[in-house]
Amino acid sequence: MSNILSVSSLRKTYGDVIAVDGISFDVKSNEIVGLLGPNGAGKTTTINMILGVLQPDTGSIAIEGIDLASRRSEAVERTNFAAVYAPLPGNLTVLENLRIFGRLYEVRDLSKRIDDLVKQFGLIDFRNKKYGVLSSGEQTRVSLVKALLNRPDLLLLDEPTASLDPATAKDIRATIRQIARQGKNGVLWTSHNMYEVEAVCDRVLFLSHGKVLLEGDPKTLPQEHGKKTLEELFITVAREPLTLEVS
Amino acid sequence: MSIRRILTIVLRQLYLIRGSFSRVMPLFAWVAIDMLLWGFLTKYLNTVAPPGFNFVPALLGAVLFWDFFIRIMQGVTMAFFEDVWSRNFLNMFASPLRVSEYVVGLIVSSILTSMIGLLVMFVIAAVVFNLSFLIYGLMALPFLLILFLFGIAIGILGCALVMRFGPSAEWFIWPIPALISPFVGVLYPISTLPQWMRVISRCLPPSYVFESLRAFVAGSAVSPAALLVSGCLAGGYICLAYWVFSRVHQHALRNGLIARYSAESVS
Numbered sequence: 197m198s199n200i201l202s203v204s205s206l207r208k209t210y211g212d213v214i215a216v217d218g219i220s221f222d223v224k225s226n227e228i229v230g231l232l233g234p235n236g237a238g239k240t241t242t243i244n245m246i247l248g249v250l251q252p253d254t255g256s257i258a259i260e261g262i263d264l265a266s267r268r269s270e271a272v273e274r275t276n277f278a279a280v281y282a283p284l285p286g287n288l289t290v291l292e293n294l295r296i297f298g299r300l301y302e303v304r305d306l307s308k309r310i311d312d313l314v315k316q317f318g319l320i321d322f323r324n325k326k327y328g329v330l331s332s333g334e335q336t337r338v339s340l341v342k343a344l345l346n347r348p349d350l351l352l353l354d355e356p357t358a359s360l361d362p363a364t365a366k367d368i369r370a371t372i373r374q375i376a377r378q379g380k381n382g383v384l385w386t387s388h389n390m391y392e393v394e395a396v397c398d399r400v401l402f403l404s405h406g407k408v409l410l411e412g413d414p415k416t417l418p419q420e421h422g423k424k425t426l427e428e429l430f431i432t433v434a435r436e437p438l439t440l441e442v443s
Numbered sequence: 444m445s446i447r448r449i450l451t452i453v454l455r456q457l458y459l460i461r462g463s464f465s466r467v468m469p470l471f472a473w474v475a476i477d478m479l480l481w482g483f484l485t486k487y488l489n490t491v492a493p494p495g496f497n498f499v500p501a502l503l504g505a506v507l508f509w510d511f512f513i514r515i516m517q518g519v520t521m522a523f524f525e526d527v528w529s530r531n532f533l534n535m536f537a538s539p540l541r542v543s544e545y546v547v548g549l550i551v552s553s554i555l556t557s558m559i560g561l562l563v564m565f566v567i568a569a570v571v572f573n574l575s576f577l578i579y580g581l582m583a584l585p586f587l588l589i590l591f592l593f594g595i596a597i598g599i600l601g602c603a604l605v606m607r608f609g610p611s612a613e614w615f616i617w618p619i620p621a622l623i624s625p626f627v628g629v630l631y632p633i634s635t636l637p638q639w640m641r642v643i644s645r646c647l648p649p650s651y652v653f654e655s656l657r658a659f660v661a662g663s664a665v666s667p668a669a670l671l672v673s674g675c676l677a678g679g680y681i682c683l684a685y686w687v688f689s690r691v692h693q694h695a696l697r698n699g700l701i702a703r704y705s706a707e708s709v710s
Contacts, residue, residue, distance in 0.1 A: 285529035
C-alpha cells in the first residue's frame with residue numbers, strides 16, 4: 197500500500213511550550229488511522245499542520261508525495277477535513293456553502309456531486325436552510341458533506357461524530373469506512389470515543405505531550421500493554437504516560 | 444492563479460448580499476445621504492458666494508470622488524470581514540485557495556459593490572443637483588483610477604491589520620478615511636494646510652487628484668506629471684499593502700492564528 201500521508205519529524209512550539217515534538221507517521225491507502233490522546237496532546241496542532249494552516253518549526257509533510265511546504269495548493273487539493281471547531285459560515289444556506297467550497301476545491305460536475313452527497317447524508321430538506329440555524333448534528337453532517345465534496349485522497353476528521361446521536365454516528369462511521377475502502381483514500385481520525393475508534397480505525401497512534409507514545413492495532417494494543425480495553429489504555433496514556441514509555 | 448476560485452470569493456459575497464437587506468442598504472444609503480447633504484450645502488454656498496464660481500462641480504464633485512474611494516476601500520474590507528464575522532478563516536485557508544486569489548477575489552467583490560454606490564451618486568448628482576459627470580470629461584478616468592488603486596491599497600492594509608490583531612481591530616479600519624481626508628484636501632486646497640501636513644499630503648495619491656480636480660473646474664491646466672506621480676504612488680501602495688498582507692498571513696501561519704483566529708492572539 198502506498199503512503200497517502202507522510203509526516204516526518206514534525207515539531208511545533210509556542211514559545212516555551214512544545215505542542216508537537218518530532219512526530220513521524222504515515223497514513224496508507226485504504227487505511228483509517230486514529231490519532232488519539234488527551235486534551236493538549238498535540239492532535240489538533242498536528243491536523244492543522246497537515247491542513248497547511250499552521251507552519252511547523254521543523255519536519256515535513258507530504259500528501260501523495262507532494263511536499264506541503266513548497267506546493268501547498270496542489271497538496272491541499274487532495275485533502276479535505278471536518279472538525280467541530282471549524283463550522284461553515286452560518287449566514288449561508290447549506291447549498292450555498294457547498295457550492296462555495298466545491299468551487300474552491302474545483303470539484304467537477306459540482307451540482308451532481310452535491311445532490312448525491314446531500315441525499316446520502318439525509319440533508320435534502322435542509323438544502324435551503326441557513327447553516328447557522330441547523331442543529332449541531334445537522335451541521336456536523338453538512339460539514340462531512342463539505343469534507344467529501346472533492347473526493348479527497350486524504351480525509352482529516354477531528355471528532356466527526358461528537359455531536360451526533362448514536363444511530364446517526366453509526367451510519368456515518370459505516371459511510372466513512374466505505375469511503376476509505378474505495379480508490380486510494382486514507383483517513384486520519386481523532387476521537388475521544390474509544391468504542392468508535394476500535395470499530396473504525398485500522399491503526400491508532402497515541403499522542404502524549406506532543407510525542408507518539410504508542411502505535412498499533414486498536415483491537416490488540418490494549419492487551420499488548422496489559423490493559424483490558426482501549427479506554428483503559430487511553431486513561432493510562434493521559435495519567436501515567438511514563439509507565440507506558442518504560443514498558 | 445485560479446479564476447474559478449477568485450470568482451468564488453465574489454460569488455460568496457453575492458450570496459450574502461442577495462440574502463440580506465442589511466448588506467444591500469449600505470451599498471448606496473450612505474453615499475446617497477452624503478450626496479444630498481453636500482448637494483444642498485453647495486447649492487446654498489452658490490447663493491451666498493459672489494457670482495462666478497460654481498461650488499457644485501468643485502465641492503459636490505470632490506465629495507463624489509471621495510465617497511468612491513471610501514466605497515472601494517470598504518468593499519475590500521467588508522468582504523474580508525465576512526470571514527472574520529463567520530470565523531471562516533480555517534475553512535478558507537485550509538482549502539487550495541491561494542492568498543493572491545483571496546485578495547484578488549476581495550478586490551473584484553469591491554469593484555462590483557462599489558459600482559452600485561457610484562451609480563447612485565451619479566444619478567443623485569445629475570438629477571437632483573444638475574451635476575453631470577461628463578463635466579469632468581476624460582479627466583474623470585485618471586481621477587477614478589487613482590482613487591480606485593489607493594482604495595484597494597488601504598482596504599488590503601486594513602484587512603492585514605485585522606488579521607494581525609484580531610476581530611476587535613475592526614475599529615481601526617472604519618476611521619481610516621476620516622484620518623486621511625484632512626491631509627488630501629478633499630474640500631480645500633493643500634496650500635491651506637500647514638507645512639508639516641503638506642509633506643504628508645505629497646505622499647498621499649488622492650491629494651493630487653483633488654488638486655487636479657479643483658484646477659480643472661477652475662479652468663486651469665491639470666498637470667499630467669502630478670497625476671502620473673499620484674498613479675505611481677497608488678500602485679506602490681498596492682504593492683506595499685499586498686506585501687504587508689502576505690507577511691501577516693505568514694505570521695498567522697507560524698503562530699496558529701488562522702486556526703484559532705477568534706482567540707485574538709497578538710503574540
